[in-house]
Amino acid sequence: xxxxxxxxxxxxxxxxxxxxxxxxxxxxxxxxCRSLEAEGVTTVFGYPGGAVIPLYDALPRAGFKxxxxxxxQWAALAAEGYARATGKPGVCMxxxxxxxxxxxxxxxxxxxxxxxxxxxxxxxxxxxxGRDAFQEVDITGITLPVTKHNYxxxxxxxxxxxxxxxxxxxxxxxxxxxxxxIPKTLFIQKALYSxxxxxxxxxxxxxxxxxxxxxxxAAESIARAERPLIMAGHxxxxxxxxxxxxxxxxxxxxxxxxxxLGLGCFPESHPLALGMMGMHGHKHVNDALDECDLLLxxxxxxxxxxxxxxxxxxxxxxxxxxxxxxxxxxxxxRTDVPVVGDAGEVLRQLLPEVEQRRYQAWTDxxxxxxNIALEVALEHQPESPEPYTIVREIAAASNGEAIVTTDxxxxxxxxxxxxxxxHPDRWITSGGLGTMGFGLPSAIGAKIGRPxxxxxxxxxxxxxxxxMNELATCVQENLDINIAVINNGYLGMVRQWQDLFHExxxxxxxxxxxxxxxxAEAYGITGITVRRTVExxxxxxxxxxxxxxxxxxxxxxxxxxVWPIVPPGASNTxxxxxxxxxxxx
Amino acid sequence: MKKxxxxxxxxxxxxxxxxxxxxxxxxxxxxxxxxxVGHSEQPGVSRMTLVVVGRDDEVEQVGKQLYKLMEVLKxxxxxEANAVSHELAMVKVAxxxxxxxxxxxxAQIFDAKVVDATPSSLLIEAVGSEDRIDNLLTMxxxxxxxxxxxxxxxxxxxxxxxxxxxxxxxxxxxxxxxxGSAGMAT
Numbered sequence: 089x090x091x092x093x094x095x096x097x098x099x100x101x102x103x104x105x106x107x108x109x110x111x112x113x114x115x116x117x118x119x120x121c122r123s124l125e126a127e128g129v130t131t132v133f134g135y136p137g138g139a140v141i142p143l144y145d146a147l148p149r150a151g152f153k154x155x156x157x158x159x160x161q162w163a164a165l166a167a168e169g170y171a172r173a174t175g176k177p178g179v180c181m182x183x184x185x186x187x188x189x190x191x192x193x194x195x196x197x198x199x200x201x202x203x204x205x206x207x208x209x210x211x212x213x214x215x216x217x218g219r220d221a222f223q224e225v226d227i228t229g230i231t232l233p234v235t236k237h238n239y240x241x242x243x244x245x246x247x248x249x250x251x252x253x254x255x256x257x258x259x260x261x262x263x264x265x266x267x268x269x270i271p272k273t274l275f276i277q278k279a280l281y282s283x284x285x286x287x288x289x290x291x292x293x294x295x296x297x298x299x300x301x302x303x304x305x306a307a308e309s310i311a312r313a314e315r316p317l318i319m320a321g322h323x324x325x326x327x328x329x330x331x332x333x334x335x336x337x338x339x340x341x342x343x344x345x346x347x348x349l350g351l352g353c354f355p356e357s358h359p360l361a362l363g364m365m366g367m368h369g370h371k372h373v374n375d376a377l378d379e380c381d382l383l384l385x386x387x388x389x390x391x392x393x394x395x396x397x398x399x400x401x402x403x404x405x406x407x408x409x410x411x412x413x414x415x416x417x418x419x420x421x422r423t424d425v426p427v428v429g430d431a432g433e434v435l436r437q438l439l440p441e442v443e444q445r446r447y448q449a450w451t452d453x454x455x456x457x458x459n460i461a462l463e464v465a466l467e468h469q470p471e472s473p474e475p476y477t478i479v480r481e482i483a484a485a486s487n488g489e490a491i492v493t494t495d496x497x498x499x500x501x502x503x504x505x506x507x508x509x510x511h512p513d514r515w516i517t518s519g520g521l522g523t524m525g526f527g528l529p530s531a532i533g534a535k536i537g538r539p540x541x542x543x544x545x546x547x548x549x550x551x552x553x554x555x556m557n558e559l560a561t562c563v564q565e566n567l568d569i570n571i572a573v574i575n576n577g578y579l580g581m582v583r584q585w586q587d588l589f590h591e592x593x594x595x596x597x598x599x600x601x602x603x604x605x606x607x608a609e610a611y612g613i614t615g616i617t618v619r620r621t622v623e624x625x626x627x628x629x630x631x632x633x634x635x636x637x638x639x640x641x642x643x644x645x646x647x648x649x650v651w652p653i654v655p656p657g658a659s660n661t662x663x664x665x666x667x668x669x670x671x672x673x
Numbered sequence: 674m675k676k677x678x679x680x681x682x683x684x685x686x687x688x689x690x691x692x693x694x695x696x697x698x699x700x701x702x703x704x705x706x707x708x709x710v711g712h713s714e715q716p717g718v719s720r721m722t723l724v725v726v727g728r729d730d731e732v733e734q735v736g737k738q739l740y741k742l743m744e745v746l747k748x749x750x751x752x753e754a755n756a757v758s759h760e761l762a763m764v765k766v767a768x769x770x771x772x773x774x775x776x777x778x779x780a781q782i783f784d785a786k787v788v789d790a791t792p793s794s795l796l797i798e799a800v801g802s803e804d805r806i807d808n809l810l811t812m813x814x815x816x817x818x819x820x821x822x823x824x825x826x827x828x829x830x831x832x833x834x835x836x837x838x839x840x841x842x843x844x845x846x847x848x849x850x851x852x853g854s855a856g857m858a859t
Contacts (some may be wrong), residue, residue: 232693233700237743290838291685291746327778415737418730 111282116244117143117275120208121150123251126283129179131155131170131536132208133163138223139185139210142275155536155565160187162529164194166561168203169530172516174537175328177204179257184210185223188269189230193523195265196234201349201522202326204263206254211271212241227269236264243278244640249284256287261294262413263326294412298429298437305425306384306408308439313382313406315450319365319394322349323387323412323520330354330430330512333386337433341446343454345373347388349519352509357488362454366394367654368501372457374660377402379453384411387431390420391476391520400659410434459665461465462651467535469621472645475502475574478624482544482572483507485628490514490542493531495551496522497581500575501650503546514541523556528571530560535567542632543568549575549601559611562637570631571639576646584649588664589656604641617641677706678732679751679758679828681836682721683713685744693742694721703727703735707760707825718746722827730844749836751828758828761798762806763788767817768795776816783809794819806808 114122120143124132133155136144147154157163160182167178178198182191188209196212198205210219228238237257239250247270254266311317324333330353337360339343344354345365354361363370365377374396377383383405388394390409395401398421408425409417417426427434479502482490488508493516494500500517509515518526518536531545552573562569583597608615614634618627618641631638652663684690691710698705706724713720725735736748751758768776768790776795780787785799799809803826810818830836 228689232696289743291743386820413741415734415741417737419734419737 093169111280113278114281115142115146115276115278116247116270117146117278117659118149119244119247119281120251120270120275121146121152122194122281122284123248124179125151127251127255128176131589132179132181133157133166133170133533134181135163135183135187137185137187137210139184139212139274140181140187142272143181143208143210143270146275149538155532155561157529157532157561159555160190160541161193162525162532162555162558162561164191164205164207165197165523165529166471166533166536166558167205167207168198168201169493169516169533170358170537171198171205171533172530173534173541175513175514176537177206177255177263178533179206179208181208182210183223184212184227185225187223188227189225192231192234193521194265195231197518197521197523197526198265199236201518202263203265204258205265206251206258207267208251209267209269210275211269213263213273214242214271215273217271227267231267234265235267236262237267238267240269241271241274244274244279247274247279248281252284253287253289254649257289259294260303261292261296262323289544295414295428296412296430296433298410298427298434300437302425302427303434303437304441306410306427307438309382309406309425310340310342310384310442314447315380315453316340316382316384316447317376317380317405318342318344318598319347319383319385319388320350320353321347321386321388322353323410323431324350324353325512327387327412327431327432327433329435332432332435332439337441339439339444340442341444342384343376343447343451345376347394347519348390348504348517349515350388351504352512352515353387354418355510355644356508357510358561360451366391366396366502368505368650369394369660370505370653371459371652371663371665374456374654374663375457375599376454377432378404378659378661380405383407385411386435388413389413389416392420395421396654396660397658399448400661410481459652462663470645471620473618473621473624473642475499475642475648476506477621477643478574478642479503479506479546480508480626480643481628482546485625485632486542486544491516491531491534491538493517493527493534493543493545495524495527495547495554497548497551497579498547498584498648498650499546499580501581502574503648524548524551528555528558528562530640531569531571532561532565533565534647535569535629536565539568540639543570545569545571547571548580549573549577550579550599553599553601556607559607559613559637559639563611563613566636568635568639570628571637573641575601575604575641575643576648577601578646580648581650583647584653584658587647587649588653604639606640611637611639613637613639615639615641617643619643675726675728675731675808677724677726678754679826680721680723680725680732680736680739681747681749681751682723682745683830683836683838684719684721684742685745685746686712686717686719687744690719690742690744691721693807694723694739694745697738697742698723698735701735701738703731703741709825712848713837715838718826722825730782746838747836749830751830751836755832756828756830758802758826759800760803760806760824760826761800762809762821762823764797764799764810764818765820766795766813767793767819769793772816776813779809781810783812785809791814
């Protein structure tokens with residue numbers, strides 16, 4: 089029951105609330121819901137428990153949908169999938185103690201991949217905090233290193249301003265996860281609700297507008313280059329600058345290489361797109377990195393899987409690095425021209441400073457180094473499904489327009505290498521943290537966020553068994569998700585490393601699993617098993633024609649490897665190739 | 674080349690700020706030589722003095738990472754040359770009657786004060802640079818140091834200019850990049 093209090097209009101207007109001139113006396117739980125509504129939240133992913141019972145008491149009256157997951161960790165990753173598919177912050181909630189600790193992996197994942205996310209956790213009642221109460225953990229202490237910021241709310245009046253600030257921090261500057269821990273007592277206490285319109289945080293002023301001097305230095309470096317490359321990262325999509333980026337690339341004529349998370353920020357089918365760089369990148373891309381005389385990094389952070397051994401990284405290149413986070417400049421790689429700013433704003437400032445050019449000799453040099461052997465080999469299909477073929481058939485069937493989520497490992501790299509991403513925000517993968525189990529919950533979040541798009545979760549049989557409990561959530565929400573399990577009966581990437589770098593000492597990588605068709609049946613959904621190459625296409629078409637979740641079991645060659653690969657600690661140019669794909673030069 | 678840097682860090686006086694700073698230093702493998710925290714001239718703003726040892730680019734990274742904490746308002750690297758950096762030490766020295774005069778003489782040389790005395794000990798308080806305190810302790814060692822506490826350095830730049838926050842706003846005034854190339858982006 090809420091009491092409404094009329095306030096003098098002067099006060100009301102200064103309160104700036106979008107809810108008119110009334111300020112209502114609401115419970116902390118209601119205030120939490122109203123605050124989320126004020127942020128435009130339409131879906132939260134969560135799981136109830138003791139400390140949040142009062143919050144869940146208010147949920148049925150809230151103006152957003154709550155999706156009940158089967159494990160809090162997947163609530164966090166569903167929120168992340170939602171955020172990546174929509175560009176809006178993902179929201180998850182959990183109870184105190186184990187509920188909150190289960191969110192940690194998802195927060196860390198969002199932190200490393202700069203995904204905007206707000207997590208609401210319940211905390212034990214205030215008088216018990218610090219007394220090792222039932223289901224008490226110091227979640228703000230635990231999540232300190234894996235959140236952009238976090239809060240333990242102390243007064244019911246602080247709930248709304250804290251949530252306002254949390255959303256602001258999560259979505260501005262370099263996005264990231266923010267956790268708000270609210271003691272149960274505060275959900276019950278009442279306060280006058282008004283949602284603040286501004287955030288005053290003097291210690292937080294992200295630089296989005298670049299320094300023009302640095303922009304001109306960047307332009308001068310570009311003008312002088314003969315063999316330039318653009319390294320395109322996730323930041324381009326986070327700043328919604330794919331259009332500016334395309335204009336910039338087409339104007340300058342500079343070929344583009346992608347980080348794992350940068351895939352999709354520029355069409356891979358574009359003549360100036362070269363493909364993915366790094367550990368499992370394309371040979372011609374890593375060769376181009378080795379030879380380029382200018383590397384313009386836009387919105388990527390020089391992750392070690394992208395750079396290989398930093399001492400051998402782009403040795404001839406002058407490095408221009410555009411990043412909204414000043415701490416990334418010079419952190420891993422020496423930078424010659426640092427530009428702090430939002431990718432879109434930097435590109436807008438940079439565009440008038442550059443000239444239209446083409447680098448025919450340079451692009452010819454790169455094209456000549458494409459691994460033709462691999463392309464040729466892909467035309468010869470063995471009897472058992474080749475992972476590349478599965479990925480390419482999914483891409484073809486969905487016209488390259490599907491959202492694709494993955495876990496981490498071999499299937500992730502096969503997908504990254506061969507899907508051919510032409511659209512932004514369709515490639516949702518756990519890049520920085522490499523979280524197994526990511527694929528299914530992130531697909532759930534993505535489908536709920538973008539019901540208009542076809543969604544595929546491409547998952548390994550190991551990772552699938554980590555989060556397969558979320559099949560129940562897919563069924564509960566009747567989500568039209570196609571789950572493609574790339575099943576080799578191994579923890580494939582670890583097995584591959586044991587194969588290549590540990591004398592085939594296959595230690596604890598053989599992993600069995602349930603009969604997936606029967607598992608599908610148990611959940612009341614369709615299961616499809618594919619054992620032969622010729623079955624791939626019809627199976628994909630059948631899955632696409634079925635409304636609701638479909639579980640596909642692609643049984644592949646158990647010891648298929650991801651090629652090429654840069655051995656750990658080596659430079660990007662020291663790639664290993666499978667013999668049949670090895671360059672003939 | 675690794676060297677000692679003294680960082681002044683102005684932070685919002687919120688619960689948990691010290692924890693955030695120390696946790697950041699630990700997880701990024703930055704070594705803290707000493708850390709002191711106290712009030713500043715501005716209400717609501719605490720002043721930390723962090724002494725860290727590292728290469729210039731490492732220390733620059735410390736500063737940039739500190740700026741990512743919401744409570745951090747300003748970070749300034751004070752070089753030894755133009756800053757005063759002092760710590761306070763209290764030393765309880767065994768002081769038998771026959772050594773007392775000699776100990777007092779040592780204290781006098783170092784401008785140290787005797788703040789407590791018993792028939793068998795003297796409690797000496799000294800303020801000065803780290804080197805100076807080290808020297809005092811070397812001199813006192815022979816008499817027997819029973820207890821010692823050092824605060825770690827507090828530092829302030831010389832000259833009229835103050836390390837402060839203008840208009841109550843944080844200043845991210847510099848984006849200097851490692852390896853000496855390129856310059857400031859204001």
